Amino acid sequence: TGGVTTIDPGYKNTGSCESAITFLDGEKGILRYRGYAIEDLAEKADFLEVAYLLIFGELPNKEQLDKFHTDIKKHSVVDDDVKKILDAFPKSAHPMGVLSSLTSALTAFNPSSVNVDSEEDMYNAIVRILGKFPVLVAWAMRKKLGLPLDYGDSSLGYVENVLKMMFKQPNEDYKINPIVVDALDKLLILHADHEQNCSTSTVRIVGSSHAGLFASLSAGISALWGPLHGGANQAVLEMLEAIKEDGGDTKKFMGKAKDKEDPFRLMGFGHRVYKNFDPRAKIIKKSADEVLEDLGVEDPILGIAKGLEQEALNDDYFVKRKLYPNVDFYSGIIYKAMGIPVEMFTVMFALGRLPGWIAQWREMRLKKEPIGRPRQVYVGENLRDFKTIDNR
Ligand code: SDX
Numbered sequence: 001t002g003g004v005t006t007i008d009p010g011y012k013n014t015g016s017c018e019s020a021i022t023f024l025d026g027e028k029g030i031l032r033y034r035g036y037a038i039e040d041l042a043e044k045a046d047f048l049e050v051a052y053l054l055i056f057g058e059l060p061n062k063e064q065l066d067k068f069h070t071d072i073k074k075h076s077v078v079d080d081d082v083k084k085i086l087d088a089f090p091k092s093a094h095p096m097g098v099l100s101s102l103t104s105a106l107t108a109f110n111p112s113s114v115n116v117d118s119e120e121d122m123y124n125a126i127v128r129i130l131g132k133f134p135v136l137v138a139w140a141m142r143k144k145l146g147l148p149l150d151y152g153d154s155s156l157g158y159v160e161n162v163l164k165m166m167f168k169q170p171n172e173d174y175k176i177n178p179i180v181v182d183a184l185d186k187l188l189i190l191h192a193d194h195e196q197n198c199s200t201s202t203v204r205i206v207g208s209s210h211a212g213l214f215a216s217l218s219a220g221i222s223a224l225w226g227p228l229h230g231g232a233n234q235a236v237l238e239m240l241e242a243i244k245e246d247g248g249d250t251k252k253f254m255g256k257a258k259d260k261e262d263p264f265r266l267m268g269f270g271h272r273v274y275k276n277f278d279p280r281a282k283i284i285k286k287s288a289d290e291v292l293e294d295l296g297v298e299d300p301i302l303g304i305a306k307g308l309e310q311e312a313l314n315d316d317y318f319v320k321r322k323l324y325p326n327v328d329f330y331s332g333i334i335y336k337a338m339g340i341p342v343e344m345f346t347v348m349f350a351l352g353r354l355p356g357w358i359a360q361w362r363e364m365r366l367k368k369e370p371i372g373r374p375r376q377v378y379v380g381e382n383l384r385d386f387k388t389i390d391n392r
Helices: 038-044 047-056 062-074 082-088 095-109 119-145 158-167 178-190 198-207 213-225 232-245 250-258 279-294 300-313 316-320 327-337 342-366
Strands: 022-025 030-033
Touching: 030 038, 030 047, 030 279, 038 178, 038 279, 047 062, 047 158, 047 178, 047 342, 062 119, 082 095, 082 119, 095 119, 095 213, 095 342, 119 158, 119 213, 119 342, 158 178, 178 279, 178 327, 178 342, 198 213, 198 342, 213 342, 232 250, 232 300, 232 327, 232 342, 250 300, 250 316, 279 300, 279 327, 300 316, 300 327, 327 342
Parallel strands: none
Antiparallel strands: 022 030
16 A cells, blocks of 8 residues: 555645745635735735736735736747647637646747746746737637637737737727726636636646646646536526526525435535635626626626525535535636636636736745656555456
8 A cells, every 4th residue: 555544535634835925814814925915915005016026925016016027028929830720629618728738739839937946037038928828718718609810919018908809809999998907807807816726736736747737727627617616606607697588496406416316516516725705706796796887787697696596505515514605606707707707717717816826836946846746545456367358
């Protein structure tokens, strides 16, 4: 058994590393990036400032932030040959699969991003992916919608540029809506890091073999895709739409969620760490009200979501298991109000989580952590003699 006597499925009680990046307190519902409260950052900072904070450990001054953004803009062109890979996908391809593939493919066009032992090499790989990733995000959406690709506009802010690349219609000027920019900026900040969640642990373990940064991020995107993780924000909207189609009977769906036979999970509820309200869900719920009102969007789905939340908060099964709305429960309602297709919701989560993945990968590499290689408890067959095929 290799000297291991107990295992910890899903690593529920295993600490994989020491990290100075993000602090969570699951009992108190606390989330801090580099010591700053998420509530402060969501209100007072912008996404690029938070990306800098997570990756380099301090809030940037004006000069540092300008240089960071300039360096990112310098590398926001994606090699034209990458379009040939995009073209090879069927329109029905899920954008997370497109994003994961194109992110890994970027290695071929940026070979210097692989052997990054010096901080300077690391910085160069980091600004490259921060520049190119938003283009891949927009291209994944344009592919889904059958729209021509767009490279964006370096005179715009980081989030404004993403929105323009996603939404600009051919032969029309794109009008920046500050409400949408502010709402997306806040959503991306709230998704930016979350200590050793499934996709971040994936980025760390792939990066621990010294595979390149882009390959490590591609693996993280694949892990995030799952409906138990980032894919939940898409699953929440599909669940809420199903409840609406079924007549809006939230009690009936609550009953399904507790029915052990049909393993139906109430998507957007529960969390491995938060055994109290997810602080991000609180902020997003408030923002959902504001954004829908500001955009003049009436969406019955929001009412169904609030109804479901009330049911769950007063239901013994959920209260006993400390199941509260998580970050994915309300985010999709805002994405939908912005006109983002539901298949793109998890891609927006990946865009937000990118700086966190980068920060955690960089911390792991700078600390020269060993390659990740856990052991097991062997429960298979003892030694047995080989049988020729005629004797099987
Ligand atoms: C994210 O880790 C992170 O930080 C992730 C994330 C991040 O920022 O990176 O916060 C983002 O992934 C948020 C979570 C999004 N996923 C979902 O909303 C999917 C629905 N949630 C569940 O699948 C679940 O709550 C998890 C995956 C989030 C957590 O699962 P755990 O910690 O492994 O808990 P568990 O599966 O052991 O559940 C404990 C009990 C079980 O019941 P019993 O066997 O004890 O009777 O609670 C039940 C579960 O059946 N349960 C649910 C439920 N979640 C847990 N029952 C109904 N609906 C749910 N959503």
